[in-house]
Amino acid sequence: MKDFFERKLSYKYFVLLLFIPLGYSSAAQLLYPIADEFHFPVGKNGIATPARDGDGWYDAQPFLVNNHLGEDWNAETGGNSDCGAEVYAASSGICLFSADIEGGWGNVLIIRHLLPNGDWVETLYAHLEDRLKESGDIVGARELLGHIGDGAPPCGNSAPYYAHLHFELRNENCAYFGKVGNGYSEEHKGWLNPTTFIVARRKGKVGR
Numbered sequence: 001m002k003d004f005f006e007r008k009l010s011y012k013y014f015v016l017l018l019f020i021p022l023g024y025s026s027a028a029q030l031l032y033p034i035a036d037e038f039h040f041p042v043g044k045n046g047i048a049t050p051a052r053d054g055d056g057w058y059d060a061q062p063f064l065v066n067n068h069l070g071e072d073w074n075a076e077t078g079g080n081s082d083c084g085a086e087v088y089a090a091s092s093g094i095c096l097f098s099a100d101i102e103g104g105w106g107n108v109l110i111i112r113h114l115l116p117n118g119d120w121v122e123t124l125y126a127h128l129e130d131r132l133k134e135s136g137d138i139v140g141a142r143e144l145l146g147h148i149g150d151g152a153p154p155c156g157n158s159a160p161y162y163a164h165l166h167f168e169l170r171n172e173n174c175a176y177f178g179k180v181g182n183g184y185s186e187e188h189k190g191w192l193n194p195t196t197f198i199v200a201r202r203k204g205k206v207g208r
């Protein structure tokens with residue numbers, strides 16, 4: 001009988017522990033890494049800028065040009081020369097999505113970030129050669145996430161475009177928050193300009 005009560009008691013505590021993170025977002029937020037700095041997702045030394053200005057990297061298709069919902073980061077050396085280059089987490093957070101969804105997307109990662117003011121945003125990294133994080137992994141700012149590709153290795157075999165990083169930044173108003181989406185749309189509510197957002201929150205080396 002004593003055993004029975006002990007087991008029943010521990011079961012209650014188990015249920016309570018499950019409901020703390022689900023029921024009280026403030027409790028969940030205590031456990032979540034705070035994204036208090038953001039960086040561009042490419043470039044080893046942290047000085048990349050979206051301009052084609054000699055720092056090795058540029059944004060070939062800026063946010064909302066052609067209804068593009070993100071930025072296309074490419075090496076300044078062109079073609080598939082950036083195939084295999086490192087892709088870094090724009091900030092700390094938790095990996096929400098990690099899968100090869102094939103089609104035009106290939107390997108995709110989504111990292112969810114908690115800002116110091118309590119708002120949530122997420123960054124999406126697409127066409128990767130590989131994925132080094134799985135859903136649920138805690139990720140640090142500028143931690144290695146994978147490598148640039150064109151959806152599936154080897155570059156040049158699978159996609160009608162050169163290897164590059166398709167990079168999006170969304171907030172909770174985005175209809176595809178937590179999901180991959182379409183990459184292009186006339187409806188862009190909830191998608192943020194990644195460069196504007198990052199430049200406002202960058203720390204350390206700020207490039208030229």
Ligand SMILES: [Zn+2]
Nearest residue numbers: 070071072166
């Ligand atoms: Zn793109």
